[in-house]
Amino acid sequence: MTFDWSAVGHFMPMFWKGVVVTLQALVLGSLIAFALGLVWALAQRSSLKAVRWPVMVITEFVRNTPLLVQLFFLFYVMPEWGITLSALATGVIGLGLHYSTYTAEVYRAGIDGVPAGQWEAAIALSLPRRRTWTAVILPQAIRRVAPALGNYVIAMLKDSPMLFAIGVLEMLGEARQFSSQTFQTVEPYTVVGVAFLLIAYPASLLLRALERRLVR
């Protein structure tokens, strides 16, 4: 087996398309995971059982079933309900929904970690409930857990090739397509592997630096 550098060059146009799709899925998926996770975390602190219960069932269900199964489900079942989305949109929703159940736990830990004295000070100043959350509790909670949230972004990056299973041509999909057209396999897959490493490793270093700065 030889490594053909010219094949690497030929793969590049498709590879860059794949990079763009992977990063799109990652950014949009992260936004959904961050926003929806916060919704779950706050709903689980609701005083109403009718809110807490369904949320607990949904998050436990999603967390305890495989992402791949969820992706297939969304892709093939949602059209039955009249919701037809592109493969990428479906993948983004699946990724975001799946990881929101993890970020919810992260937010929960962050909120629980805010000292009781902060709530008491907010009460002593008669701050309205909403203001207490937005100005006092959440800024402190999120600062505390920002590195943990970042870790889930890296995990999402590494799960993004699953989107290939529902036909999203992200990095792995492009490599697969390239190899089936040219019968050159080693080169495209190597490039994709190295690309994941080049994105994920610096990102994790960045997170570690962030962690040192924030968690003091």
Add this chain to the structure above:
Amino acid sequence: MSADRNTPNTPPAENAAGGPDAPRPDEAAAEPTEGTELIRFEAVTKRFGAHTVLDALDMKVYTGKHVTLIGPSGSGKTTILRLMMTLLKPDEGTIKLGDRYLTHEEKGGRLVPASDRYSREVRKNIGMVFQQFNLFPNMKVLRNITEAPVHVLGLDKDAAEERARELLELVGLTAHLDKYPTQLSGGQQQRVAIARALAMRPQVLLLDEVTSALDPELVAGVLDVLRDIAHTTDITMLCVTHEMNFARDISDCVMMFDAGRVIEFGPPEQIFTEPAHERTREFLSAVL
């Protein structure tokens, strides 16, 4: 600090002290004297599990008075402040601030436990300084002080900041308004916390062992600020402290607690020099 508190009706009566109402037979018989009643506890009982922290406590505090609660730890002093701040709810009894209930609201002629909204409204008149400062670490000093006046009282930002600057001057921290709390010493943080509580112009200031968490060399600065406030304003103070000299300086009335009851109260000269109760003598000889 400008002396424009919203409690202008303080009588000048020098010896009028806040004190428990309806003394028990075994209590010192210092009659509470005249004044406008501001705080009234009526048969307040608070239990934590099987432990009764406050046992059918009656007490009242008159407007503008400085009342210090002393006693061994676990005797219920801090619980009183926390009940006043609505951080705790009494198991039995009622607490009134002026002519309004803190713990209950009147609905259709009946007293029902207060809703969150109602409590928030009444407790705007009460400020509290905590042992652990509890400043908001995500806000700079100035915003710690302006946050509530802007978002609770509806002051515009400039007015709130001007008021905050005046208060920072009062507590001697004008130079630090642009810092985060963690950049300040404990004593400085506590002085910011005092300014923050005063920014709401409360009728009542609750001080919960405000120097207990401080290094010894930082205590004096905080107490000086509080003495200044006690002597130059007519704010009503309810104070739990182990600093007996401070208590002697600022108090109109000292209440000795033991096991959830007031066992003795009176002006500081009386309590500190000739306590009537054996338990008070024991306590004072242990702490003085």
